[in-house]
Amino acid sequence: MARTFRTIFTGFLLTAALSLPIFAQSGDITYTIQVGDTLSEIALKYNVTIAELAAQNGISNPDLIFAGRTLTIPADGASTAETALQTQTYTVQPGDTLGIIAERFGVRTTRLAQTNNIADINLIEVGQVLVIPGNEPAKPVYPLPAPFTEISLSHNPIAQGETLLVQITLDTTATLTADFETRPVALTTTDGRHYWGLVGIHALSEIGVYSLAFRATLPDGTEAAVAQDVVVSAGDYATETIIPEPGRENLLAPDVIKSEAQKLALIWNRVTPEKQWRGTFGYPVTDPRITSNFGTRRSYGGGAVNGYHAGTDFGGNGDPIFAPAAGTVVLAEKLNVRGNAVLIDHGLGVYSGYWHQSQSVVHVGDHVERGDLIGYIGNTGLVTGPHLHWEMRVSGIAVDPLQWVTEDMEPSSGE
Ligand SMILES: [Zn+2]
Known part of the structure; x- marks a missing residue:
């Protein structure tokens, strides 16, 4: 689109800026952050800079904002510091928008437009020289409390x-x-x-x-x-119905389930201070075929949803099971619900469990390294058929094991 190239005179701009109406003074505009929002989108929506929005609301890290929080939107155009010296210029490059340029220099888009007498912020052209408003007021800093x-x-x-x-x-x-x-x-x-x-x-x-x-x-x-x-x-979890194999219904008795859960909780609620795993976890089987995902909402016996799947199930029968990371075996015995079970302590409150094995080959106190054999896939305990149930616990809470296969659960420095 054709547009006249303008030469910018600072003196003219000062006059222009001062003669423009001051925008609304109200600082009472608020916005409640929605899931998926970014600070830059909110800043754009209200025509303020990320820095101003962060300063106004005491946000130390603009990448960390939280749905549900209410932000106060700084009054747009409230700054009257237009008498500041204006000496810095910028030549518009391909791909630039006024918003991008404003963000780059930490000024409001409206102020940049006013300073350069731009009526329509969508109309700037490559090669156009913009004056960048100088002497921005010092941005308040809201540091975390010492230390x-x-x-x-x-x-x-x-x-x-x-x-x-x-x-x-x-x-x-x-x-x-x-x-x-x-x-x-x-x-x-x-x-x-x-x-x-x-x-x-x-x-x-x-x-x-x-x-x-x-x-x-x-x-x-x-x-x-x-x-x-x-x-x-919200996690993306489906719902399924579990019908146990005939003859195993008695395993659903609440006291059986409860006493076994309590026995395990006494172990995995303990925190041993030494981290034994390094980097991401491996899969516990060589051919990982997932038959039931972690988190699936479950109805045991076909009634209302009364639980969730606390691990990831892998298909197989007799296949070897390998430790996905280093740790110490803290439980290796036959349980009523979980069948032949092995529990590994990886340190720092992190445990992994391997249920329903046909046979385990490790013992309490054994140290295992990643890739060490711990047992074989079976159908012992409360099962609908042979499979491995792999469970991860963090300070007693069951978490998705597959996240541990893809993400490093330690600082990148390896500290
Ligand atoms: Zn399972």
């Missing part, structure tokens, strides 16, 4: 049934504890300044905003606390 310098989450939102990697950096050594709602999160550190830990999100968690609270105790006894919102989103 916290950074809190990083591997996912936010995070889906039901997933594992969240949390990393915290302090500016001085301190003792750090964390709670996800009321559950303690096992943290580890090598230097007292960089901590990390894993949070298992229960597959049946309600969708919504949860609080991850941190408390640091400095050597002099001073305490500091900070909370981080964690948004739990």
